Amino acid sequence: MRSRGLAPLIAPGVALGLWSLGGAVVFLSVLGPQGAALRQAVFDALEATWMVMFLWWLGAAVLLGWLAQRARRRLILAPQRLLGAMRIAAADETMDAVPEIAHTPETQALAQEIDRLLGQRRELASYMARLVADASRSVAEQRDQLAALMTELDHAVVVCNREGRILLYNGRMRTLARRISGRGGGDSAGAELIGLGRSIHALIDKAALDHALDRVEARIARGADSSASAAQFVTASDAGHLLRASVAPVRRTDLAGLGGDEAGGDAADPAALTGFLLMLDDITEDHDRQTRRDRALQDMYERSRAAVANMQAALEMLEFPDLGAADHDRFLAVIRDETAAMHQRLLADEEAAAQDIGLRWPLHDMQGADLMAAAVRRLAATAGAPITTQPMAQDLWLRIDSFGLIGALDQLARRILALHDDPVLWLRLTPAGTRAHLDLGWVADGPALDPRVYSALPDEPMAQPVAGASTVREVVDRHGGEIWLERARGGIGDGVGGRFFRLLLPRATADIAPPESAIGSRPEFYDFGLFAAGHASADDDRKLSELAFTVFDCEMTGLDPAGGDEIIQIGALRIVNTRILRGETIDQLVDPQRSIPEAGIAIHHITPQMVRGQPLIAEVLPVFHRFAADSVLVGHNIAFDMRFLKLKEAATGLRFDHPLLDTLLLSSVLHPAEDSHALEAVAARLGVEIGARHTALGDAVATAEVFARMIPLLARQGIETLGQARAASDRSQFARLRY
CATH class of the missing domain: 3.30.565.10 (Histidine kinase-like ATPase, C-terminal domain)
Incomplete structure (x- = not known):
């Protein structure tokens, strides 16, 4: 950054010196042999006055450098900054004025005209927004009503498109994913399993689900309606939970009230399967109780069979006429003892069965x-x-x-x-x-x-x-x-x-609201636009608006990963269908197994007491890797964070080979005339407020908002695909930084 600011000052002086030196060389060379005396006189004069000439050149160089820098700011940087501000304003319909950055009367007048046009555009956009809102209010109400109903259901419900990408899920589904993940009750537990745009196959066995969908489509082909086309199956999760699933079809005709005209599927067949609704129940405990009950019944049968055999043998002995009194009493005692023991066992089994019925009764x-x-x-x-x-x-x-x-x-x-x-x-x-x-x-x-x-x-x-x-x-x-x-x-x-x-x-277990975080917003559980957008793989020829992104940030003990510094916090959230999913996050402290320098604590405020007892990085990285599956990793100065992750690949067996985008590099592409591309400066230019700076999730949220606002700005410069964004980033002067 410093060399870029000095270059315009030095270049005019260097050019003046080279021009003067070239002129002297030409002048002396044309004198020929007969000008030897004149050349000697010139050299003698320069030897006597070189300090005066140098100071004269230095003064001229400083003056030219100042004039060049002033001209550059007024004639080059000011128009470039004005252009960048115009592009930001063009992408943000709420902006009605460009920043005060003009340096000449002409550019100031141009900025005023731009402000006037922006005001007119905002009025027009507001008018059009009212028209669109009036036309789409009914559809929006139906979507919200459906989402509200799904949220209140007692069952875990998820809606997917035909490829298994999640379009909607309710709170019970998130609770089920949290329980299945095995990561405890943390607010971010299960986020690596369930989320908008994710594949349901992370939770449900793909083969079992595909088989159920084949049965559903076969029933539809035979003319069955949606209610009669549902299929049920039982499968096990990776963590060993037994899940009972019911699959119901979502057809093109079912989407008429939800913007279904844009949904994928065979346009010639309105009954074509465009997605499916999945209801899940964790029946692990029910299965365990049933197993225990079956085992208890089997034990009761075996014990009763032995008792009945003993009593039958005793009764047969009692039928002998020559049986002595002592033997008679002994066999009667056998019958009494076996009867009493059987009675006690039946009472115990009855009590256990009653308790089991109470446990199984729905509360x-x-x-x-x-x-x-x-x-x-x-x-x-x-x-x-x-x-x-x-x-x-x-x-x-x-x-x-x-x-x-x-x-x-x-x-x-x-x-x-x-x-x-x-x-x-x-x-x-x-x-x-x-x-x-x-x-x-x-x-x-x-x-x-x-x-x-x-x-x-x-x-x-x-x-x-x-x-x-x-x-x-x-x-x-x-x-x-x-x-x-x-x-x-x-x-x-x-x-x-x-x-x-x-x-x-x-009493019911209280649902304790999670603490206020950098997100500051309720989670989103549905996006019907994904019926049309689906989910594109992270290929270079895909548009940025079609991709899923995982925006993340790490806090470390220091700046030297090769020297032993470790990650102490990871924060991440996702962007799908250009929406920031504030409810699908990871915010995890990590025990670094080493000390945390006081200088770092003053920045990130993470103390040794806070990380003591937290999971190790070998436990956290697999969860983050799964959370970021099928997405593009995004960060600010991401090369630094990736250096830490790459050094852990050998120990964890993971490969972080995701496509990468860096908001620092993209900022330098969008606004090359700006002096600073720090996260605070970029956020200020794009109108983003940073809520919790130098916390992993807080910085990730700010980076996500910055990146979301960059996508339309990049499109205006012809950078629409992932490949174009990566190529433009590689051309940035900051791309040469290595860690």
Whole structure:
């Protein structure tokens, strides 16, 4: 950078010196032999006055250099910067003025005219945007409604195009991917498995899925509708999880309300399969329970067979008429012992089966306030009178079978109403650690009944049994809870007959929101534009707008990878279909197994305590490598980060042979007249704010926003494909930097 600024200053002086020297050589050479005396006189004069001549030349050189630099800034750099600003403004429809960079009245006047045209263009763009928004509002609403419905489903759902590239997935799908990834509960866990534009084959065995799709297409060919064309199969993930999948077709006719006219497929066949919907369930635990249950049944059969054989042998011996009294008693004891042992085993098996049924009964998360509102409505209708309640925490969530639980409360309320004359019923819900107390009480006039009468109510048959349970206690048992009778002391329910049933219920696991990060935005889970765009492989002849990019940044202990410095943090996110996917990220600290210099801590603020116990680089790089599969790696001064990754290839067995793009080099291509191409300077030129500088994910997010804004600017300069972008980068003067 420094040599580029000095060259315009030195060049005029050098040119003046060479011109003067050349003139002297020509003058002396034309004198010929007869001018020897004159030449000697010239040399004598130069020898006596060379310092004056040098100073005269130096002054002239400085003056010419200053004039040349001034002329360069006014006549070359100013128009180039104005051109760069115009291109940025042309790519950003929200910009209505170019920066104050003009240095001459002419360029200033030109900038003012450009500002006027930009204002007109913005008004026109705003008008056209309103027209387009009015025309597409209905389609957008349908897309958003579908995406919202998919997000709220209890099943893990993903929609793919025919090639298996993911177009949509819901929150349950991301949770399933996080669990399958085996990387714990981190916010970025599973991001290497599920994401827009990714291949579903990273999660589902390709052969099994292709076989299911073949069955779906065969059913469609026979004239079956979409609901009858679905296929089911079971497969195992790489981590050993057993997945049950249901595949339903998405045909061209199904896309009519979602911009399907642009979708791929056979235009002559509107029923052609353009994609598929995949519903997934992790049945690993169910399969394990079924296996245990089958094994328990088999054990019970074998034990019972042996017991029955012993009893049968004893009975046969008892039939002998000459059997002595001692033998008779001994064989009777065998029968009694085997019968008692079998009875105990049956009781134990019955209890285990009941617990298993409770575990298998579907429970769902429900806010406590919603449960109380539904229960109050039901009990008020039963009692024909209002139900008293107490204030409760709004953030209390339960994991329950709400239908069965409200039915159990209604059964208890009916029996209490039958035992007392016009009792006042009340409800209360309070947290109790990892559980919650749901109390149903009553206050009645007249003498109190024997507590044993109330205690028997949970075990009475229900007048209106709910599925899978015939008593109130069975409903509570399926929640893994308990029910008991208590006397009210003080406050609500205190008085004659002031008793209540307390139900111990499980609380739902709180969904803790992830901490605010550099992303600052909710994740995106769908992009129907991918039906048309699909996903192009990272070939040089592909347009940049068609490719998937992984933008990343690393923080290190120092600047010398060959000298032992290590990566301590990796941050990455993806760009697909020109969209920055802020919800699909990696933000991982790495234990470097060495000290972190204090000078580095002052920059990246990563301390040894923060990385202690974090995964090693050998564990993190395979996840990042999978996250970046089938994409172009993008970074700012990416050669430095890649040097660290390349040095780890031998130890990890990975090859980072992805195509590379560097926003530093691309900036020098787009804006060659600018003095600085640091990330801060480039971001400022393109109107990008850097939220968390010198954090891996923060820098990656800023680089992604910069790169996304560069794509249309590159296209305006005729750089549309990956190959053209790489070739232009290679021509940059910064491409010669090596690490």
